[in-house]
Amino acid sequence: MNIAMLGTGYVGLVAGSCFAETGNDVVCVDIDEAKIEQLRQGRVPFYELGLEELIQRNTREGRLAFSTDLAEAVRRRGGHLHRGGYAPGVGGRGRPEPGVRGGGGHRTGDERRQDRGDQEHGARGHGGAGQGDHRSRDRPSGGGGVESRVSEGGDGGEDFMKPDRVVLGGEDAGSLERLKNLYEPLVHRGNPIIVTDSRSAEMSKYASNAILATKISFINETARLCEKEGADIEQVRRIMGLDHRIGPHFIFPGIGFGGSCLPKDIRAMIAMGGDELEMPLLEAVDRVNETQKGLLLERVKTHFGEALAGSTLAVWGLSFKARTDDMREAPAIRVIDGLLRAGARVRAFDPEATKQARQRYGDRIEYGVNNYEVAAGADAVLILTEWNEFRSPDFARLKELLHQPVVFDGRNLYDPAVMRQHGFIYYSIGRGRG
Numbered sequence: 001m002n003i004a005m006l007g008t009g010y011v012g013l014v015a016g017s018c019f020a021e022t023g024n025d026v027v028c029v030d031i032d033e034a035k036i037e038q039l040r041q042g043r044v045p046f047y048e049l050g051l052e053e054l055i056q057r058n059t060r061e062g063r064l065a066f067s068t069d070l071a072e073a074v075r076r077r078g079g080h081l082h083r084g085g086y087a088p089g090v091g092g093r094g095r096p097e098p099g100v101r102g103g104g105g106h107r108t109g110d111e112r113r114q115d116r117g118d119q120e121h122g123a124r125g126h127g128g129a130g131q132g133d134h135r136s137r138d139r140p141s142g143g144g145g146v147e148s149r150v151s152e153g154g155d156g157g158e159d160f161m162k163p164d165r166v167v168l169g170g171e172d173a174g175s176l177e178r179l180k181n182l183y184e185p186l187v188h189r190g191n192p193i194i195v196t197d198s199r200s201a202e203m204s205k206y207a208s209n210a211i212l213a214t215k216i217s218f219i220n221e222t223a224r225l226c227e228k229e230g231a232d233i234e235q236v237r238r239i240m241g242l243d244h245r246i247g248p249h250f251i252f253p254g255i256g257f258g259g260s261c262l263p264k265d266i267r268a269m270i271a272m273g274g275d276e277l278e279m280p281l282l283e284a285v286d287r288v289n290e291t292q293k294g295l296l297l298e299r300v301k302t303h304f305g306e307a308l309a310g311s312t313l314a315v316w317g318l319s320f321k322a323r324t325d326d327m328r329e330a331p332a333i334r335v336i337d338g339l340l341r342a343g344a345r346v347r348a349f350d351p352e353a354t355k356q357a358r359q360r361y362g363d364r365i366e367y368g369v370n371n372y373e374v375a376a377g378a379d380a381v382l383i384l385t386e387w388n389e390f391r392s393p394d395f396a397r398l399k400e401l402l403h404q405p406v407v408f409d410g411r412n413l414y415d416p417a418v419m420r421q422h423g424f425i426y427y428s429i430g431r432g433r434g
């Protein structure tokens with residue numbers, strides 16, 4: 001199949017590369033000329049596990065190309081248009097902006113005709129066809145296929161190539177059939193492709209992310225109650241997870257969910273309800289999460305008091321989750337902003353997100369080449385992302401390096417008893433002080 005993929009961000013680039021990997025002819029289009037130039041040279045503008053290799057191989061073998069010229073890409077690729085990498089029309093608290101649809105505003109008449117004549121759908125689902133106007137009733141019912149594939153949040157291409165399910169929504173049988181053919185190679189192990197109407201497909205994507213967000217806020221609220229009542233959330237979580245009706249996934253307590261999907265999708269659902277339908281549950285999920293993002297900062301402030309100004313804090317982890325450099329809505333932003341406001345000096349390390357952090361903070365914080373370097377001479381370590389490499393540090397070395405043996409663990413990576421043995425003052429989530 002010939003595909004023109006619009007947007008070369010985390011979504012579009014992964015989807016485009018994976019479609020090339022399964023034998024399609026793909027041209028990825030973006031309005032960002034520097035990005036396209038970089039990609040043409042085989043360099044990937046952000047980190048996703050395994051993506052660089054995927055791009056280089058498919059480019060070398062002639063199935064993947066990059067362009068800033070949408071009209072040319074559509075002409076060359078013969079008309080399957082896939083909006084994968086950008087989601088227009090969601091602003092502020094996720095309220096869709098009326099009248100914005102599919103980036104059509106910058107397209108030529110020819111391109112728009114092409115768009116209507118074929119399929120437009122959003123990769124990995126967040127609001128595919130008509131995302132920008134789901135409050136109006138005038139979305140095209142012709143060729144709109146919405147693809148809403150969700151698997152457990154994993155690693156870029158790996159995640160895309162092995163979906164739990166693929167959801168196709170649309171009203172045009174021909175378009176849906178072509179989309180089915182496109183996705184068939186990704187489900188050869190027998191996972192289902194579900195075909196439904198476009199509104200149900202969209203809603204299934206929103207609702208799936210919203211229930212994940214709900215689970216996280218639930219466990220975080222329970223963690224706070226555990227602290228108050230002297231219970232251990234890690235014990236509670238394990239016991240809960242053994243109940244098949246609950247399951248072990250997405251009940252890890254922490255410093256709140258970030259990223260480009262969960263926060264935005266719950267706000268989009270609240271916005272959909274509008275004035276006619278209150279969504280008190282999701283409002284609460286959002287509120288709990290905002291409080292949770294500030295929790296570690298409050299602990300740091302309480303611990304240091306006046307001494308926070310002028311102290312040096314080592315931050316381990318910047319991205320919103322492990323195995324990505326993505327910092328969108330990352331809890332780390334809330335924490336670092338607060339520390340800087342309080343007059344603390346911040347030295348950060350992240351295996352992949354340093355470049356993103358530099359764009360945001362420039363020289364206002366310092367960056368290390370590993371987690372020990374930033375800890376040297378610091379008054380405390382703050383763990384903000386659950387990177388595997390932070391799971392079993394050399395505690396004796398860490399204690400030696402730190403000016404004060406204090407660890408604020410926002411991801412519950414360590415056993416409080418072990419930390420006590422090593423002589424740390426250890427703060428974590430839902431387990432009281434170690």
Ligand SMILES: NC(=O)c1ccc[n+]([C@@H]2O[C@H](COP(=O)([O-])OP(=O)(O)OC[C@H]3O[C@@H](n4cnc5c(N)ncnc54)[C@H](O)[C@@H]3O)[C@@H](O)[C@H]2O)c1
Nearest residue numbers: 007008009010011012030031032085086087103124126260
């Ligand atoms: N990251 C994820 O895992 C994920 C998953 C599902 C949905 N989403 C949603 O999909 C959307 C895109 O996510 P992302 O992570 O790829 O974002 P991103 O910011 O990394 O990428 C968006 C890309 O689209 C380009 N772009 C913007 N307008 C364009 C236009 N008119 N024509 C061509 N290119 C254009 C931008 O230059 C940018 O490179 C977001 O709204 C996000 O919430 C993200």
Ligand SMILES: O=c1ccn([C@@H]2O[C@H](COP(=O)(O)OP(=O)(O)O[C@H]3O[C@H](CO)[C@@H](O)[C@H](O)[C@H]3O)[C@@H](O)[C@H]2O)c(=O)[nH]1
Nearest residue numbers: 150151152153216250251252254256257258259261320321
């Ligand atoms: O038990 C948990 C699980 C996750 N998180 C946090 O929740 C956020 C989101 O994590 P995750 O859902 O794994 O990452 P996303 O990349 O945002 O993936 C979600 O959003 C994608 C885009 O819609 C979907 O494709 C995925 O299925 C869906 O999990 C991160 O900050 C995690 O640290 C927790 O705090 N506790």
